[in-house]
Amino acid sequence: MRFLLDMGLSLKTAEHLRTLGHDAIHLREQGLHKLPDPLVMQKAIEENRILATFDLDCTRLVAVGKLKWPSILLFRIEKADTDMVNRLLNQVIERFGAPLVEGCVVVIEEDQIRWRPLPIA
DSSP: EHHHHEETTTTHHHHHHHHOOOOEEEEEGGGOOOOOHHHHHHHHHHHHHTEEEEHHHHHHHHHHTTTOOOOEEHHHHHHHHOHHHHHHHHHHHHHHHHHHHOEEEEEESSEEEEEEEESOO
């Protein structure tokens, strides 16, 4: 899978995904740490990447635009450390591989993981 990691996530998470065989880039690695949300979304779409973020604005852009892509992994964890994020990501990839490829929003909380297909009605 191809991932784009937003600024709220650690560079170590991109490294973790790459060790699992995924194509993962972090905005900071490309010097794009100040890229506005609409351009982050555009980048994910153009590069066919699943966007991993803590930013609610990205899901709002997908919903308002009635987009079918990109898939969004939205982390809603207050005290997330990198190890926790990586463990949860492993679970999401295992459980939601097909929907992620087709287009969905996955909301990842400490005690539950929910998903909805795109576009959001």
